[in-house]
Amino acid sequence: MSERDDDNTADRPGDTRPLLQKQNPDRLDQSASAASYTPVLTPPEGGEHRHRWSVRRWPAVVVGLLGLGAAGLLLYDVAAVRADRPAMRWRHVLGEQLAERSLDDPWVLAGAGVAALLGLWLLLLVVTPGHRSTLAMRSGEQDVRAWLDAEAAALVLRDRAMEVPGVRSVRVRVRRAKVDVRAVAHFRELDDVRADLDTVLGDGIAALGLSRAPALNVRVARPGKRG
Structure with a gap:
């Protein structure tokens, strides 16, 4: 059977074989995808925001x-x-x-x-309060104060980001008002990878138990060319 016959057979209504189509080359040439938003905390999850004062x-x-x-x-x-x-x-x-x-x-x-x-x-x-490397957490007790180290929070979010399919490497920097994420994806569409990172990291920030959710800035790029 010729190649023309194969194409005609694939177009028949009763044929159930998968038909492979070429993806849009413009999307494959995309080199970066970025987005920024603020995860929203529901009222029961919110709390009093206080900085940890340093003894200087x-x-x-x-x-x-x-x-x-x-x-x-x-x-x-x-x-x-x-x-x-x-x-x-x-x-x-x-x-x-x-x-x-x-x-x-x-x-x-x-x-x-x-x-x-x-x-x-x-x-x-x-x-100024100092201790800029700590993040205030929610507490159920009025007299109890809790803080989370920013490096520990970045490590937790990095582990979550590495679970997203297509992510090759990721760098996370956590500050009081903003979380910067720089990821490298070696397959999948960058917009799809970034959308998954937005969802996963948004849930991860909410799970940290912070009294005020920082803004999330995600950027996904392709690996650089070698040589």
Whole structure:
């Protein structure tokens, strides 16, 4: 039987053999697919959103040691002067410099700028909670607070993403307000892979038990050419 006869046989109404058709070449040439949306939490799943406040250990240690050293040095010099001993050289130099230099001197302005930046940094540490690598979780008790490490959340979502058919590799970055996902798919249509990732990762974010669901940004691309 010729190839023409085979084609005619496949077109017969009673023939049940599968007919292979060429896929759209424009879709196969697609190199990337991206989408961004925010998973919605139902009211029972929502909760109070509170950040975990840091104790600011290292800034407190640095500022405390600097203050202690400056106060101890000044106290020692004052005690030495009271005991009829000459003042330390730095006091004479500092007094002379303050008497000779005007307020618009570059060194005076530079010192004032450094002091102002240090003060702003300390105020920023006071008003910000810190612990940006932790995510607030829902809690059934009013006095109980729970947080989830962002790296652990990223690992959970990565494992879920790797279960999607067609995903070759995936990189997940979790932040408080956004989850960035970069996946590489070596087969299947990229739009289909991204749609599955949207569904799987949206369910995964809801299963993490966060008090506020971050926005999800998914991008799927083809593997780069070798050589």
